[in-house]
Amino acid sequence: MTLRVERARDSASEGLGRWGLLAGLAAAFVISFAFSDLLTRDSNGMPSLWPMNAILAASMLHLSGVQRRIMVLIALATNAVVHHLAGDPWLVIVIYASCDMAESLGAAALTRRLRGPRASIRSVRQALVLVACMLPITLMAAAVGAALTAPMVGADVATFFAGWASANGMGMIITLPAALIILDRTPDAAFRRPLPIRLALYGLVAAITAFSFLKTRTPMPFLIFPAAMLAAFQLGPRGAAWSAMIVIAITAPMTIGGEAVARIAPRWAEVDRIRMVQAFVTTIFFTCLAAALSLSKEARLKSLMARRSAAARAARARAQAAGRARTDFLATMSHEIRTPLNSVLGFANLLAETEDGLSPAGRRKLELIAQAGGSLATIVDDILDFSRLEAGRVELRPEAVDPAALLADAASIIALDAQTKGLSLGVEADLPDGLDYALDPARLRQVLLNLLNNAVKFTAGGSVRATVSLEAPYPGGPERLRFTVTDTGIGIAPEVQSRLFQRFSQADGSISRAFGGAGLGLAISKTLVTRMGGEIGVDSALGQGATFWFTVPAEPVCAADADAAPQEAVARVLLVDDHPMNRELGAAMLILAGCAVETAEDGDEAVRIAADGGFDVILMDIHMPRMDGLAAARAIKALDGPAALAPIIALSADVMPQQIERCRQAGMVDHVAKPIQRDVLIATLNRWIGAETAAA
Template sequence: MTARADRRDDQPGLRRASVHWAGVRWGLLAALVCAYVGSFLFSDLLTRDSNGMPSLWPMNAILAAGLLRMDPLGRRLLLGIALVTNLAVHALAGDPWFVIGVYTACDMTESLAAAALTRRLRGPRPSIRSVRHALVLVAAMLPITISVAAIGSSVAAPVAGAQLWPFFTAWAACNSMGMIIALPAALVILDPTNDEAFRRPPAAQVGLYALVAAATAFAFLKPSTPMPFLIFPAAMLAAFQLGPRGAAWSAVVVIAVTAPLTIVGDGVARIAPRWAEVDRIRMVQAFVTTIFFTCLAAALSLYKEQRLKGLMARRSAAARAARARAQAAGRARTDFLATMSHEIRTPLNSVLGFANLLAETEDGLTPAGRRKLELIAQAGGSLATIVDDILDFSRLEAGRVELRPEAVDPAALLADAASIIALDAQAKGLSLSVEADLPGGLDYALDPARLRQVLLNLLNNAVKFTAGGSVRASVRLEAPYPGGPERLRFTIADTGIGIAPEVQGRLFQRFSQADGSISRAFGGAGLGLAISKTLVTRMGGEIGVDSAPGRGATFWFTTPAEPVCAADGPPAEQEAAARVLLVDDHPMNRELGAAMLILAGCAVETAEDGDEAVRIAARGDFDVILMDIHMPRMDGLAAARAIKALPGPASRAPIIALSADVMPQQIERCRQAGMVDHVAKPIQRDVLIAALNRWLGAETEAA
C-alpha cells in the first residue's frame, strides 16, 4: 500500500519533469528548423554563382549539430524536415530533379557522416572546450566535405551543363567554409554547460549582441571607407562577457548582417567592387571565421580560468570542511580519551591506594593475603600503564608533548630507572645489572621525565619477556662517524625469548607486537615501543633492536650528548608535615587521601565539594589545599578561583589539583584557575608527598 502511494506521490513530479523536457525538446527542434530553413532559403536562392552553385552553405553543419543534440524522435523529425526542405527549395530554384536528388543525397550523407565522426571524436554529447578541439574537428570535417563534393560534382555537373572543375571547386568551397564556421559554432551554442561561468541577465546579453550588430553595420555602411576592424572590439567584449557562446553568437550576428549587405551591393562590395559576388561571399566567410576563432580562443581561455577558479574554490571549501571534520573528530577523540581516562582512573585510584595502604599498615596479613594484595596492585598498575600509554600516544600524535631539557646525569637516571623494576626482576629470579662508561662529573641536557619513560618501557619489556637469565642496562658515549658529534647510547639487553627478524620492523608500530599470541601470554597494548620511538625521534636520536629467536634481544637508542654545567641539587626530600585541606566528592577518595596524608604526618581536613571547600578555606589556616576537579554544586576550577579571591592569608595557600583529568589542556585549565601543581590519579604516595614538599618549601621561603 505504501509503495503504491509513493508511486502515486511521485507521478506529479515525473509528469512535470516530462513536460519540461518535452518543452525543451520541441523548442530546440523549432529553433533548429528555423535556422536550417532560413539559411537554406537565403543561400540557395540568393548566393548562387554562374554554375548554379551557392556560395554560402552552413545547413549541413546545422543539421549535423542538431543530430548530435536531439533525442531519437527529434533526430527523425529533423531529418524528415531537412529532406523536405532540400527537395522543395531546390525545386523552387529550378534545378532538374536528377540534380535535386544528387544534391539532397549528398547533403544528407555529409550531415550524417559529420555527426557520426564528431560523436566518435568528442563523445555522445560533444562539446568544444579548447581551440584545439575546434581545429581537430575542422580538420576531420574537410575530407568529408571534399569527398562528397567530388562524388556529387562528378555525377551532377554533366546533367547541370557545367564544367567539372569549376563546379567541384565551388561545391567544395561552399560546403567546407560552411562546415568550418557553422559546426563548431553550433556545438558551442547548443552546449548548455557554457552558461555556467558566464551567466548574465537577458537584457545584458541582448545589449551586447546589439552592440556587435551595430558595430558591424557601421563598419560596412560607412559612406566613405568601410572599417571592418571596428567589429573586433565589440565581438571580443561579447566573448569576454558571455563566454564561448558569446563568441559563437557574435559570429552568427556578423554574418547575418554582412551577408545580406553583400548581396545588395553594400559592405564588402565597397571594399572590393571589382570582385564577383561569389568571391565577396567567400571573403565574408573568411572574415567571420577569423572573428569567430579569435573570439573563441579568448573566451575558451577565460572559460578555463573560470573553471579552474571554481574548481579551486570547491576544493578549498572541501578542504575547509575536511579540516573542520578532522578538528571535530580530534576534539571528539580528545574528549573521549579525557572522559574514559577520568572514569577509569577514579576507581583505579581507590583500588591501588587501598591495596598499598593495606600492604603498608596491616601487619597481621597472612603470606597468602599479602600475595593477593600484590596481585591486585600489579593488575592495577598494568591497567594504569595501559591508560597512560594510550594518553601519551594521543598527545604525541597531536604534537602536544614538549621536551624540557635540564642538566641530567645519564648514569644516575639509568640506575634510578633500573631500581624501579628491580623488584619485578627479583621476583622472576633475574639478575639486573647497570653499567656506565661516561666521563666523570659531566651532566647532559636531557629531558629526565621522557628519557626515564623510554628506559622504563625498554626495561619493563626486557623483564616481561625474559623467563630466566639476566637483564643488562648500559650507557656510553659514542661518535656515529669519525669527527662527528658525540651521542649517548643506551642499551637494554636480555636473555629472553628473542624476536624473529621478519617481525622486528613491526615492533615500533602502534598496537603492534611480535605476534598475536604475545598480548595473551604477556599482556600490554603494544604502545610502549611506538611511544618510545616517537620520543627518541623528538629528542633527535634513533632507536632499534638486534635479536634472534631464542637468543634474547638487545634494544638500543641514542640521544645527542650536549654537556652542561650541573646545577646544585635540591635538598633531600622529607616527609611532609602540614595542615592540608583535601577536597573530593568521592568518599573513598577522601578516605584514601586522608590515610596517605596522615601516614605522612599531615593534619587533614576534608570537604566534599567546592562550595564547602571555599567556606572552610576562608579560615586561612591551611598550608596546602588538594582539590578535585569534577564535583557537584561547585567544581574544583570555580572553587580555586573563589579561594584565590578570598581576603587575607586564605588566598595564599597553594592549591594542587588532585584529579583523574590528565590531558594537557585539562592541566592547563587547572593552572589558569590558580592551581600551582597537578597530581594525577591513581595517586602514587611518593608523587603526592614530593608535590607537598615542593610547595611547602616554596611557602617557607616566601615567608
C-alpha cells in the first residue's frame, strides 16, 4: 500500500511538473511572439527577431501528447491574434502560421531523429550538426513563405526572403540548442549548485549586461563575456544557455528603445542593430557553451573512471574472495584426504617391510593398496601444485646439481613399477665429468618423474629410455640441458598433441578411463619448465611410442663437496598427533629408523612433556583439540632452558604455501607432508638432529 501511495505521489508530482513546463513554454512563446512581431518589423513588415519556431520545436520534444496539442493550439491562436493586431491580412496570417508550424514541426521531427525523443546536447559538435541540419528547413520555409507573401504585401521577393531567412535562421541557431539544454532534465552532479548561487550568477550576468549597454558615452559589451563564462564554468551548459537568453532578453528591448547598440552604431537601421545583437549573443553562447561542454565531458569522464575503478576494485575483491575460497577448499580437501591416506600408505609399507611371512598373494594385495593410494596422493599433489603455479606461489631455488645423478635418481624411483610391467629401463648421460649446474632439483625431479611415470603408465611392453645431454647454444645464448624420455608405448596422434600440455587434458576420454589420472602432470611440467626458462615438447605417432623432451638453461657452478650418504636417524623424538593411527604409524617408522619415540595426543600434552627437555626433535601435527600445533610450537619456544631449543618440524596434511608459512612463523623449522614418505621423513630428521635453534 505504501509503495502504491509513493508511486501515485511521484506520478502526480511529475504531472504537475509537466503542466508547469507547458505554462512556462507557452508564456515564453507568447511574450517573444508579441515582442518580435509588434516591435522588430522592418520596412517590408518582416520581423527581424524570430525565436518562436525554435521554442515550439523544443516544446514538441519535451511535452506529452495532450500537452503538445495544447501547445500547437496556443501557437496557432497567438499567430492569429498578434498578426491581426499588427495589421496583416488574414490570407497572409494563414501563410505565416502554416510556414511557421511546418518549420517547427519539421525541426522537431529532425531533432528527434538526430538526438532521440528527449534530445540532449553533449558536445559543441552535436550543437553545430543540429543547427546545420535545421538551416535547410528554415530556408525552405522562408522560400515558400516569401514566394506566396511578398506579392501580396508589395515587397521584393528576394528582399522578403532574405529578411525571413535571417530572422528565422538566427532564432533557430541560438534558441533551439539553448532550449534543448535548458529543458534537459539529466542531472549533472559536477554543476549542481544551491539556488542562491545560481540566482547570484544569473543576476551578475544581467547586471553587467545592463551596465555595459547603458553607459552613456562608451558602451562596453565585452564585459559580458567574463560574467557569462563564469556562469558557464560554475553552472555548466545550462548556465551558458541561460546566460545567452538573459543577454538577448535585456539587449533586444534596449536596442528597440534606442539604447545599447544604438549608441555603438547610431547610423544603422534598427533591423541591422537587432541582427548585430543576435550575432553578438550567438558568439557569447557558443563560446561559453564550448567551455561548459568541455568541462561537462571531463566531469563525465572522471565519473566514469571513478565508477569503473570502483567496479574494478569490486571485481578484484570478488576475485580475491573467490581465490581465498578456492584456496581454503583445496587446503581443507587436501588435509581431509591426506590424513587417511597417511595411514593407508604408511601401514601398507610398514606391513610389507616388517612382515616376512606374507604370502605372495597377500604381498601383491599390499602392493595394489600402495599403488592405489600413491595414485590418489599424486592426483592431490598435482591439483595443489597446479593451483600454486597458477597463483604464482612456486619459487625456484637453484643449487649445484649433477643432472646425470638427478636423472638416475628419478629413474630409480620408478624402476620398480617398470620392472613389475616387464619394461626395460635405461638411463644415459652425455655430460662433462665433474661439472654441476645451477638447477632447482626438486622441481626438475618433479618434471622428470611426471614424464617417466607417464612413459611407464602408457607402455605395455618394450622399454623406457631417459637421456640428458648438452645442447648447442642459441646464437648469443647460454648452453642448455636437454632431457628426453622415450618409450615404446601407445603413441599419440599428431592432431591431439597440442592438447597434451593443457590442464585436465589427455589424448582422449578412453585413455583417461583406461589409465586414470587428472590430466595435470604435463600442464604442471610445462609451467615449471617455462619458469626455468626452458621449452617442452613431444615427438610421437600413433602406435609408435613417444619421445617427450624439455630443455633448461645450463649454467655451470662449482660443485660443493659431496655430503656423506644419509644415515638412519638415531635420536629421541617427541611425536605429537591427535589421531591414534597416525601416532602408531609415525612411531613405527621412527622406531624402525632407530629413534626413541615418545608421543602426545594434543598440543597441551606436548608442551608439558617438552618442558622436561631431552628431545632432539619434535614432530608436530597442526590440527588438534584443546591446543593446536601452532599454539603448542609457540608455547614450547617460550619455555625456559634447553627445552625451547629443540627443533620443531611440522608433520601435517596442510601443504598450501600460506599454511607452511604459518608454521614457520610459529617457530617450526621444517615441514613434512602427509602422507608421510619414510625416506623424506628420515632425511628431514637427519637435517635437524643436533641442531639447536630457538626460532624458525
